[in-house]
Amino acid sequence: MAEINMVTAINQALAELLASDPRVVLLGEDIGVNGGVFRVTEGLYERFGRDRVMDTPLAESGILGAAIGMAVGGLRPIAEIQFMGFLYPGLDQLISHAGRIRHRSLGALSVPMVVRIPYGGGIRAPEQHADSAEAYLVHTPGLKVVVPSTPYDAKGLLYAALAQDSPVAFLEPIRLYRLGRMEVPEGPYQVPIGPSRVAREGRDLSLFAWGAMVPLALACAEEIAREDGAEVEVVDLRTLAPVDVEGIGRSVRKTGRAVVVHEAPMTGGVGAEVVATINETAFWWLKAPVARVTGFDLPYPPYAWEEFYLPGSKRLLKALRETLRE
Amino acid sequence: MAEINMVTAINQALAELLASDPRVVLLGEDIGVNGGVFRVTEGLYERFGRDRVMDTPLAESGILGAAIGMAVGGLRPIAEIQFMGFLYPGLDQLISHAGRIRHRSLGALSVPMVVRIPYGGGIRAPEQHADSAEAYLVHTPGLKVVVPSTPYDAKGLLYAALAQDSPVAFLEPIRLYRLGRMEVPEGPYQVPIGPSRVAREGRDLSLFAWGAMVPLALACAEEIAREDGAEVEVVDLRTLAPVDVEGIGRSVRKTGRAVVVHEAPMTGGVGAEVVATINETAFWWLKAPVARVTGFDLPYPPYAWEEFYLPGSKRLLKALRETLRE
Amino acid sequence: METWPIYRVMGPDANDEDRVPDPVKVKIYEDMVLLRTFDEKTITLQRQGRVGTFPPSIGQEASEIASAHALSKEDWLAPSYRDHGALYVHGVPFENVILFAMGKASSISGQVRALPTSIPIATHLPHAVGLAWAARRQGEAVVAMAYFGDGGTSEGDFHEALNFAGVLKAPVIFFCQNNGWAISVPVRWQTASPTLAQKALAYGVHGQRVDGNDALAVYQAVKAARERALAGEGPTLIEALTYRLGPHTTADDPSRYRPLEEWEVWRQRDPLVRLGRYLAERGLLSEAEQAAIQERARAWINRAVEAAEATPPVDPTAMFRYLYAEPPPRLLAQMQALQEEIG
Amino acid sequence: METWPIYRVMGPDANDEDRVPDPVKVKIYEDMVLLRTFDEKTITLQRQGRVGTFPPSIGQEASEIASAHALSKEDWLAPSYRDHGALYVHGVPFENVILFAMGKASSISGQVRALPTSIPIATHLPHAVGLAWAARRQGEAVVAMAYFGDGGTSEGDFHEALNFAGVLKAPVIFFCQNNGWAISVPVRWQTASPTLAQKALAYGVHGQRVDGNDALAVYQAVKAARERALAGEGPTLIEALTYRLGPHTTADDPSRYRPLEEWEVWRQRDPLVRLGRYLAERGLLSEAEQAAIQERARAWINRAVEAAEATPPVDPTAMFRYLYAEPPPRLLAQMQALQEEIG
């Protein structure tokens, strides 16, 4: 098996899906001739042609709305939103339609589409190119939301996403695109949507993370093991919606302590949902308040401030130690 | 002082603001000649003319975007979105611009605008006319979000909203528009944005609510007092963003138990933020898990299902009793 | 600047009337009668609290009904909230339309190729583009048609959809019923463009104005747009000039904003009366036959309403069944909680 | 269909050149040189990791600079990410432009009447309408001008803004730089409309095509639109035909999508060379003087970059200062936590 990075893993999955299922079409801005601004769709236009890998006009609501129509009409569209900060002009299509058509038609129609959305910070991008807006999606009934943190999961979750009968937002952590390589099998396999993944076992504290926060979480867990002799369990949520109520509860019932880390602003972020879910499933096991380690309640700042804005190991280690101490 | 309902209180505030401040302009769909689909702007067009009370084309992003420009340019626009379910096509303007211009200009520009948004269910409205989407707004840095539950608060919060240097989403619970009357002073007064309001004192449990859930919360609190002899403190959050960290913590540190009730779907709703805030400010005082009583994780259903979807006294009383019992 | 003639078939100097088969003319009339009868009935039911807020099509029956008759059943429909008439023509049983008005059913049903009515204005236009594209990719010779109003032309999604469709040359028809008003906002406050049809020029697509109270013209205009689309000549924007004679919905009071004189003018142009007169003149349907059709419609609707009211109340937990193929655990727990709650 | 002539001033059979004052011509040239010099320098800095991703305007200097020169300082500017040139002309010190490229400052500064550059495409167009309306209501004789690209015409907000402006007859100029490409998407895939200017017809507003590499024509076109707006004749959509000679941003590689021949053709039309030749021919600025201007620009930019790099690193907590007039308690707590974190 080849060791590949996340960009290649997603590209491979897309190529295999296009090759094996004629219903699959890709659409988005600059995904065709240019191969995508992150090169995720590289080579697909050349191989599958303009009718399957469609460079669209610059219009997010149009892209998502057209994808909805395609999905209802029998195709399996995979739409790309170039950066998460540009999802907002198209958000209505996800909230008002993608998430509701199945419900509103009482199951007669469904919307099996995938929306790929590069997201998150840490790469010195221009303003408004580093948003983490997963909370809006998680609060939208009818949408599933997944976030891979490894090349293997990226490919497997993409296969799983395309097999759903529901629309799936597939969030791609930009910072991890080329950060590491791992063995990824060729051909189809699915990483199930729903269950979280214990990325590191531990008995003393549950650390919940997703996307680019997972490597940070793992690194901090190692440091805590080394320096403090405590074992942090790192849970990569992987699926944000539907939330893995059982997986979250199980881990915290074991450890009795929890921290959740994300890039998005704290208030109303998915971290709040994790805390609330812990409160509901593991309250009696809790030995300390759950800590949220997050971006600040500010718009993502210009990149000179980025390192201060994003949760880093200092901020996370402090929270872990405080939570372990209580 | 006259006893008036919430529609009249808002109408009165708008009329006074238009009369006293030439910078105030109203804009929205059907707010002029027609006086608004809920009659909230009744009579204002006739009195202040088309340049101050503007019937706009049918375009939410255009309305909010124009309002942003007006606010930066020195006016004090009050935009109306006809129903909360129609905010979504304009959400980008709030997320990408209204909430960021002050930050992105490092304070050189500000966006003092108010967006009035009728919201919520319970009136047998057509599909997609009953959404409670406050969670999207609360997670958006730079926006303030207020929700009155009484005519007095409606007028006072509107005055306060217009005095802000920030954009304020002013959510109007449709179900309460004409539900009760109370004395409301003529002329200006502000209900401060930020602090919650203890609508009913109690020592045994803190019940957090806003909008149309407040009367429900009060009724259930009375019933619990009568039937169970426990005293529920009802906290009307009133301001959802910035969240009243101190007020929430104070009440739960006193009572040791909490329930939060809202109409929106549970997952990722503002209830999660309330739970997380309690976890951070009152964990050591908690005697039971905090219960969330909410709409289900579904799109708002057709109106024949409405009574089953919305939190009602049965659902809330059950949660209160369980939480009191633990 | 191009001129934008208004296409007519039933007018004095119009032609093309023979291109509409006589049985189709009669069927269009019957369906228009049924729609009018239902709308009038439902306004009464709403006043009695027996249905919720309801948007009647009174005055727009020609564009509403004749347009849908020009489609094939394989075509896709993307309707708005006011398009129960078109949905019925396209295959949704009227029984279902009634249950929907009672909040008990979906706006669509069964095997009909239609989306649920779009409540947020014009946001369904991109769906029609996608449906058309899907059909083409799958080798089907069908079109997608979206219904919307004059107000809908102001929404960003109108623009994005027409632009997409133009670029793709997708087989779509954008059917705009310009009924003069978007609730209380007259067209001249909606846009400074002298016509809505000319907005097509911004997208390199075909624009067509048609007399929307001329059922035969509407039928022909949609037919022609459909043929163009299937011939690979791309989308058409049709502006059907009509008028809403009733309120926007049962919650609306048009006397607050609409000059009575304007209404009077358009009442004289009632599309149902006009088609009835035409059919009588041509000997296709006598006045007596028309009266019988109206009577049958009334009786049928009354029975159907009674039947709908006699259907059992909704199963409270049914709402949990449809959102996902398999409801996730938390949703199942919510369903169980509701079950316990209602006992 | 209206024809859409391309307005030129510097062409063979063009006129109007005397309407642009000579000192303005020279100043436009100087500013174009400064912008070109800065953009070239910044591409190098980016390769060295000294600035972040950067969008140069190389090839578009005539439309970028001359358009802004046609405004009054009291007018409002609503720029896009590529419009640091226009912002500079409108009053943002170039020092600030450099700091912004380094991620250390806002895209605007001081008392200039401009919005921060809009990153999401075309979503700032409605702001220009609001600014224009606010100015009119406050009795100011000013306009608002929005900058955007060919790709921007596909966004819903383009449509909503132009439609609003048309209805309000607001004093707005929509200045579209059609540089042929939206990143990798050519205009013909962006829209099936043969021109962008004709999109004005959908809104009852004035549409104008201009040679965007003809600095004097751009200047005159904006001046004329401004006068029309101030005379109460409503908004104008200007399509300035130009070309991006460089990459979309420093992260982009145009060789992946753009035919070299096309680029060659447009390189021959370099607006800077063209204006230089014109000024030399008219005896307004000799080649030697032009060389001196270029030399001064280089020296100035080098010094300014050094100065910008020598500014102290940002204060980490400064980002908390601006979102609200008074930061709410949780935000203050976050600021204190950061303060502790960085020690």
Ligand SMILES: Cc1ncc(C[n+]2csc(CCOP(=O)(O)OP(=O)(O)O)c2C)c(N)n1
């Ligand atoms: C996005 C959105 N905004 C606002 C509304 C509220 N609303 C419902 S119908 C309507 C007017 C629609 O007018 P038009 O498009 O002309 O259609 P008509 O009702 O005349 O058929 C408005 C503003 C809505 N449903 N969706």
Ligand SMILES: Cc1ncc(C[n+]2csc(CCOP(=O)(O)OP(=O)(O)O)c2C)c(N)n1
């Ligand atoms: C709403 C939105 N969608 C996508 C993007 C990503 N993006 C940045 S520039 C660009 C192309 C813009 O092309 P055009 O409007 O022609 O302007 P130009 O860059 O050529 O000046 C795209 C797709 C964005 N910034 N905003």
Ligand SMILES: [Mg+2]
């Ligand atoms: Mg209408």
Ligand SMILES: [Mg+2]
């Ligand atoms: Mg361009």
